[in-house]
Amino acid sequence: MIEIRQLSKRYPGKGKTEGLLALDRIDLHIEAGEIYGIIGHSGAGKSTLLRTMNLLERPTEGSIQVAGIELTQLNKKELQQQRSKIGMIFQHFNLLSSATVYDNIAFPLQLVNTPKHKVDAKVNELIRLVGLEAHRDKYPAQLSGGQKQRVGIARALANDPKVLLCDEATSALDPQTTQSILSLLLQINKQFGITIVLITHEMHVIQTICDRVAVIHGGRIVEQGKVVDVFLKPSHAVTQEFIMEENHLGDLSSWVSFKNGQGVHSRIMKIHYLGEVTYEPILHRVLSAAGIEFAILQGTISRMKDVPYGQLIIRMDGKEEALRHAAVALAEQGLEVEVLA
Numbered sequence: 001m002i003e004i005r006q007l008s009k010r011y012p013g014k015g016k017t018e019g020l021l022a023l024d025r026i027d028l029h030i031e032a033g034e035i036y037g038i039i040g041h042s043g044a045g046k047s048t049l050l051r052t053m054n055l056l057e058r059p060t061e062g063s064i065q066v067a068g069i070e071l072t073q074l075n076k077k078e079l080q081q082q083r084s085k086i087g088m089i090f091q092h093f094n095l096l097s098s099a100t101v102y103d104n105i106a107f108p109l110q111l112v113n114t115p116k117h118k119v120d121a122k123v124n125e126l127i128r129l130v131g132l133e134a135h136r137d138k139y140p141a142q143l144s145g146g147q148k149q150r151v152g153i154a155r156a157l158a159n160d161p162k163v164l165l166c167d168e169a170t171s172a173l174d175p176q177t178t179q180s181i182l183s184l185l186l187q188i189n190k191q192f193g194i195t196i197v198l199i200t201h202e203m204h205v206i207q208t209i210c211d212r213v214a215v216i217h218g219g220r221i222v223e224q225g226k227v228v229d230v231f232l233k234p235s236h237a238v239t240q241e242f243i244m245e246e247n248h249l250g251d252l253s254s255w256v257s258f259k260n261g262q263g264v265h266s267r268i269m270k271i272h273y274l275g276e277v278t279y280e281p282i283l284h285r286v287l288s289a290a291g292i293e294f295a296i297l298q299g300t301i302s303r304m305k306d307v308p309y310g311q312l313i314i315r316m317d318g319k320e321e322a323l324r325h326a327a328v329a330l331a332e333q334g335l336e337v338e339v340l341a
């Protein structure tokens with residue numbers, strides 16, 4: 001659906017200075033119907049990259065195709081036409097403050113001269129979709145952040161886009177509202193098959209709704225793949241940082257001091273569960289059979305999109321050989337096992 005090849009963007013500098021290379025030879029392939037996340041720290045180039053996907057930002061070099069059409073080759077009118085197939089939502093919603101919920105959503109339809117009765121039918125359908133029936137005549141100032149973003153989403157869907165670009169769409173929202181907006185995006189993706197591209201600096205957003213993820217750092221894609229794979233085996237230091245922040249692992253050295261003597265050793269392990277094994281008592285079964293005692297130091301059970309996912313940090317105490325065998329046995333039962341200390 002979106003094919004980006006060797007895309008670079010240099011912002012011009014003052015006078016004879018070189019300017020800033022915000023995107024550096026980006027290659028990205030986004031499939032139709034998937035939810036694709038781009039994560040990076042502030043200044044990494046996320047917004048610039050997202051905005052090239054509807055040419056709000058024109059790249060300095062490279063190619064960008066959406067649904068097989070090369071955007072950089074289009075004239076103004078053709079580009080306008082293509083843009084109507086690419087919806088966008090924003091961190092600060094960008095609503096018209098002097099227009100009601102109804103009029104904000106109707107605006108993009110009126111721009112392309114849609115007949116009044118069709119505008120009415122479409123706006124009513126969208127208001128129902130985003131659950132704002134009770135607020136149709138209110139102005140943005142009378143709405144909560146989550147409600148404003150629902151208006152933003154409805155407006156972005158008005159012209160039946162194939163792609164929805166989300167620019168930090170939940171960053172201004174509290175955790176509960178974030179979750180409800182992410183659920184709405186997921187529903188829209190499933191119901192209409194719209195390809196969603198989102199940028200964020202929060203790993204939990206990626207974990208909650210994305211199929212695949214790219215990590216951007218210094219204008220380059222440093223890692224990309226299925227969310228599950230990247231989450232379980234992050235290869236780049238920046239990705240590892242994001243996951244650490246998400247899991248609040250902190251400093252492990254204090255946990256290592258539990259190590260004791262007299263033939264009993266301690267080991268700190270990180271264990272990931274993925275899929276149905278998350279709900280099975282594998283840990284208890286394997287470790288008690290091996291005569292190993294364990295203490296849970298930290299743990300979370302959540303979901304990675306639709307897949308159950310758990311992570312535990314445990315300290316195992318037992319004979320050296322038993323510890324070694326247990327690590328292998330846990331891996332054989334389908335758990336991802338990593339020795340931390």
Ligand SMILES: Nc1ncnc2c1ncn2[C@@H]1O[C@H](COP(=O)(O)OP(=O)(O)OP(=O)(O)O)[C@@H](O)[C@H]1O
Pocket residue numbers: 011012020022040041042043044045046047048049201
């Ligand atoms: N219009 C501009 N002119 C000059 N430099 C710019 C412009 N817009 C962005 N930049 C610079 O390009 C780099 C990438 O910016 P961008 O906004 O894409 O990053 P980001 O990852 O979205 O950051 P944030 O999360 O803080 O929004 C930054 O160094 C930024 O200062």
